[in-house]
């Protein structure tokens with residue numbers, strides 16, 4: 001059975017060109033780039049090239065790139081560094097809809113005595129900018145706001161938010177794990193101090209990430225050890241992973257136009273056809289401030305998990321907005337923060353596309369999903385009630 005992969009915000013296929021680029025560094029070129037001998041030294045030349053490619057995608061300087069192991073490490077490093085260099089400031093400003101890489105760390109810091117302020121979002125997933133402005137107090141050390149939400153694709157105005165933080169001397173970090181490669185980013189044109197990205201979301205392998213640190217930003221390392229990354233992150237470099245990420249960033253720069261045209265068209269086609277074919281369905285999030293590849297659709301009165309299991313029988317991979325917490329199915333924190341009604345939040349599915357998806361795949365999903373929803377709704381007592389109410393309403 002063919003796999004139809006519509007779960008690219010979870011992780012993405014390693015591009016074949018990326019596999020080709022990295023393989024020699026798992027085989028022949030295994031030297032340590034810090035070694036004095038030329039066998040290791042030749043690897044450092046390739047690392048430098050990769051650093052340059054990543055910097056190019058971000059509109060950054062090569063020396064502003066710090067390699068890490070993943071997006072989570074980058075997020076943790078940025079926030080902990082800001083707290084370490086802004087001693088005396090005890091407040092962290094973030095949002096209600098951050099990824100656990102930021103949210104769970106902030107919850108831990110809150111327990112340790114820091115004051116964490118979570119800015120709310122409206123029912124479209126937009127950040128409350130008035131609350132944000134008010135939150136920027138003199139005792140705030142750092143703001144951490146995601147560029148794009150992993151569940152809905154909704155983008156925050158991080159560039160505007162960063163300027164507001166800078167005016168008040170507050171460090172600004174953005175988790176851009178879902179945004180890099182999908183929207184143009186130019187670090188020369190904004191006031192963001194630190195930015196996280198993760199290789200496996202943009203067709204590089206898992207286990208490599210980057211923290212961009214603006215030149216001149218005070219910094220305190222998270223992993224302390226060797227002098228790698230100019231003392232900003234100890235540990236022998238993941239050479240194959242870094243070279244892979246360099247190639248993936250080069251491809252992302254070349255494909256960003258396709259992401260915003262062809263991928264966007266496929267996403268829009270999937271979304272509008274599903275909404276038309278399935279009653280009581282709706283999109284979650286602001287559709288005009290959204291990543292081009294993501295749609296989060298709620299199908300009322302069904303369980304997301306049920307939908308995913310039946311989609312899986314056709315080889316279709318997507319994600320649900322629910323997470324199984326201590327035996328009970330809780331709708332996602334993101335949808336709850338947006339005030340999505342319970343009956344809608346439970347039946348939410350995230351489809352996240354990539355340049356590897358085709359029109360035929362979208363046609364296939366549009367053919368298979370409506371009967372799945374119909375089948376599940378036939379089993380749902382709530383759906384039956386809803387139909388009785390709707391019919392009575394119409395008749396009246």
Ligand SMILES: Cc1ncc(COP(=O)(O)O)c(C=O)c1O
Nearest residue numbers: 070071072099101150175177198
């Ligand atoms: C917005 C966001 N931030 C951070 C992460 C964590 O990245 P990683 O899996 O590389 O640690 C993810 C991964 O899902 C994400 O979507």
